Amino acid sequence: MSSAEVDRFLYREAWLLDHDRLDEWLTLFTDDAVYWVPLKANQREPLTTASLIYDDRRLLEIRVRQTTHPRAHARVPLPRTVHQVTNVQVVADDGRELTVTSSLVMIEYRKERQRVWGGLVEHRLRRTDAGLRIAAKRVDLVNSESELDGIACLF
Amino acid sequence: MPAHLAVRDAVENNTAGMPTLSADDIARLVEPDRVHRAVYTDPQVFELEMDRLFARAWLLLGHESQVRHPGDFFTTRMAREAVIVTRHADGSIRALINRCAHRGTTVCDATSGTTRQFVCPYHGWTYGTDGALESVPFADGYDPSAVGRSDLALAKVPRVDDYRGFIFASLADDGPPLLEFLGHLRTSFDDLVDRAPTGQLEVAGGVFKHAYRGNWKLVLENHNDTVHPAFVHASSIWAAREQSKSDADGYGEIAVRQMLQNGAPAELWEGTGLWVAPYGHSFMADYHTDSRLVTGLDHPVFQEYRAALEHRVGAEAASRILAMSRWNSIVYPSCSFMSQFRQLRIVHPLAVDRTVVYAYSFRLGGAPEQMFRDTVAFANVVNGTGSPVLTDDLEVYERAQHGLATQRSEWVYLGRGHGGDVRDEYETWRGKTGTSEIHIRNQLAAWVNYMTDET
Numbered sequence: 192m193s194s195a196e197v198d199r200f201l202y203r204e205a206w207l208l209d210h211d212r213l214d215e216w217l218t219l220f221t222d223d224a225v226y227w228v229p230l231k232a233n234q235r236e237p238l239t240t241a242s243l244i245y246d247d248r249r250l251l252e253i254r255v256r257q258t259t260h261p262r263a264h265a266r267v268p269l270p271r272t273v274h275q276v277t278n279v280q281v282v283a284d285d286g287r288e289l290t291v292t293s294s295l296v297m298i299e300y301r302k303e304r305q306r307v308w309g310g311l312v313e314h315r316l317r318r319t320d321a322g323l324r325i326a327a328k329r330v331d332l333v334n335s336e337s338e339l340d341g342i343a344c345l346f
Numbered sequence: 347m348p349a350h351l352a353v354r355d356a357v358e359n360n361t362a363g364m365p366t367l368s369a370d371d372i373a374r375l376v377e378p379d380r381v382h383r384a385v386y387t388d389p390q391v392f393e394l395e396m397d398r399l400f401a402r403a404w405l406l407l408g409h410e411s412q413v414r415h416p417g418d419f420f421t422t423r424m425a426r427e428a429v430i431v432t433r434h435a436d437g438s439i440r441a442l443i444n445r446c447a448h449r450g451t452t453v454c455d456a457t458s459g460t461t462r463q464f465v466c467p468y469h470g471w472t473y474g475t476d477g478a479l480e481s482v483p484f485a486d487g488y489d490p491s492a493v494g495r496s497d498l499a500l501a502k503v504p505r506v507d508d509y510r511g512f513i514f515a516s517l518a519d520d521g522p523p524l525l526e527f528l529g530h531l532r533t534s535f536d537d538l539v540d541r542a543p544t545g546q547l548e549v550a551g552g553v554f555k556h557a558y559r560g561n562w563k564l565v566l567e568n569h570n571d572t573v574h575p576a577f578v579h580a581s582s583i584w585a586a587r588e589q590s591k592s593d594a595d596g597y598g599e600i601a602v603r604q605m606l607q608n609g610a611p612a613e614l615w616e617g618t619g620l621w622v623a624p625y626g627h628s629f630m631a632d633y634h635t636d637s638r639l640v641t642g643l644d645h646p647v648f649q650e651y652r653a654a655l656e657h658r659v660g661a662e663a664a665s666r667i668l669a670m671s672r673w674n675s676i677v678y679p680s681c682s683f684m685s686q687f688r689q690l691r692i693v694h695p696l697a698v699d700r701t702v703v704y705a706y707s708f709r710l711g712g713a714p715e716q717m718f719r720d721t722v723a724f725a726n727v728v729n730g731t732g733s734p735v736l737t738d739d740l741e742v743y744e745r746a747q748h749g750l751a752t753q754r755s756e757w758v759y760l761g762r763g764h765g766g767d768v769r770d771e772y773e774t775w776r777g778k779t780g781t782s783e784i785h786i787r788n789q790l791a792a793w794v795n796y797m798t799d800e801t
Contacts, residue, residue: 260581265741
């Protein structure tokens with residue numbers, strides 16, 4: 192696996208998110224995937240500590256489907272976003288899955304307000320017949336423990 | 347009034363250039379079935395609320411498990427005050443104003459921790475966990491000595507009390523005792539505490555701090571509003587219904603079920619019990635029909651839990667405890683909580699159009715750990731800042747605030763169930779049906795009582 196291939200995968204993921212291609216974005220995830228935005232800094236686990244978002248595949252599908260409902264008040268319109276993905280490093284590779292860390296700076300705009308998010312990201316990318324797929328994505332926002340307005344965007 | 351006192355009054359009350367609201371002016375803002383928009387939008391009303399409501403009422407600060415041992419502390423807000431809640435060496439719980447008596451710096455910057463003393467970062471003034479000034483650098487400069495002077499201690503919140511481990515405080519020297527203030531709402535706290543097989547609760551699992559650009563009343567009005575789910579949460583109800591069924595009883599199940607429950611039929615909402623009590627409090631009961639969301643009657647984890655509870659209190663008491671079907675209880679004006687999933691929300695007003703809600707989870711002592719995992723799953727979907735459910739509530743609060751800012755229409759109509767409320771036991775009134783707006787009318791009646799009291 193070349194690092195260029197990993198880069199391309201992460202850039203593609205960001206592009207889908209920034210262009211409201213959420214159905215396609217979902218296809219990047221494995222059936223047993225988890226999408227996790229921890230509440231606490233250095234949070235160790237998601238089951239006995241709350242999370243800003245902790246979705247299994249089923250909840251992630253519901254989250255994406257919700258955006259298509261005409262009365263999805265916080266999501267119609269969806270925030271416009273720019274995901275800036277940098278500092279990509281493959282930190283582990285056991286042959287089946289790669290662990291990839293990266294830095295995310297994301298601009299979110301919706302209804303006269305722009306927010307800037309910064310996060311440290313860890314992907315577990317699984318090699319499948321269809322190519323790389325996300326088995327787990329964790330986004331540690333630098334301000335996860337602060338007082339935050341509602342979060343309707345995806346990181 | 348001497349000029350410097352007039353300036354002080356204007357600054358402290360933020361009333362410079364503002365006309366003063368008389369008690370009559372305030373009383374006219376609330377009618378039996380409607381309320382004037384100024385109650386949600388007028389900065390002068392908000393400043394008066396800080397003085398007359400939030401600086402008087404008993405406010406929930408937290409739970410004793412947050413200050414279990416001497417030296418433990420956490421910080422919070424009361425009205426405009428920054429407050430430190432500490433467990434002093436003698437075991438008592440104190441609430442101190444977080445402000446050095448010297449030059450005004452906050453002496454505690456952490457949200458929680460354990461300490462012997464609070465040391466001001468500016469000039470090293472050092473206070474005990476009871477607020478007493480224990481040492482001052484360059485002490486010789488003060489004659490008489492500054493150390494031990496009560497006027498140079500950290501200011502105290504005058505009244506601190508607890509009910510079954512829940513810590514309340516009031517910034518007023520006088521007022522109704524806590525037990526009188528809580529009234530029948532005590533039974534909602536009993537319901538929460540009695541469910542713990544060891545009789546102990548523990549704040550655990552992290553705190554959501556979700557903010558919105560709207561008045562603080564909007565969230566408290568919403569927590570007993572049984573009409574809003576079908577509309578506010580239409581998109582998550584629909585998205586959950588469209589999801590293929592799963593036999594799994596894993597992490598996501600609690601979330602999916604709660605989203606579906608928001609789409610319950612109208613008859614269920616009408617049949618929900620909704621009671622109000624003096625001082626603006628209210629609670630819901632008999633709401634949920636989903637057996638996994640109430641204390642899941644036949645779920646194996648629940649059986650294990652029930653056995654633990656029976657072991658401690660006996661089968662009869664356990665049955666009585668578990669038969670309680672309370673949902674959201676509101677203790678006005680500071681909190682909302684529920685026993686079924688051990689959630690508690692504290693409302694902090696920041697400005698007339700800015701509010702932050704702290705959402706806590708509790709672990710029931712002696713219950714199977716899976717029940718706490720269910721609590722966390724429920725917290726994520728109902729109180730999570732990124733939740734598909736909560737985010738729509740926050741959006742609607744902001745739209746309400748936005749609409750209320752317009753001036754052509756002055757009144758908010760609260761007529762649902764008006765005239766049909768019935769007197770019930772324990773100084774409560776019950777809404778005509780579960781969809782009555784009785785809880786909002788009751789909150790505003792209490793609001794008028796506080797706000798027109800000019801003493």
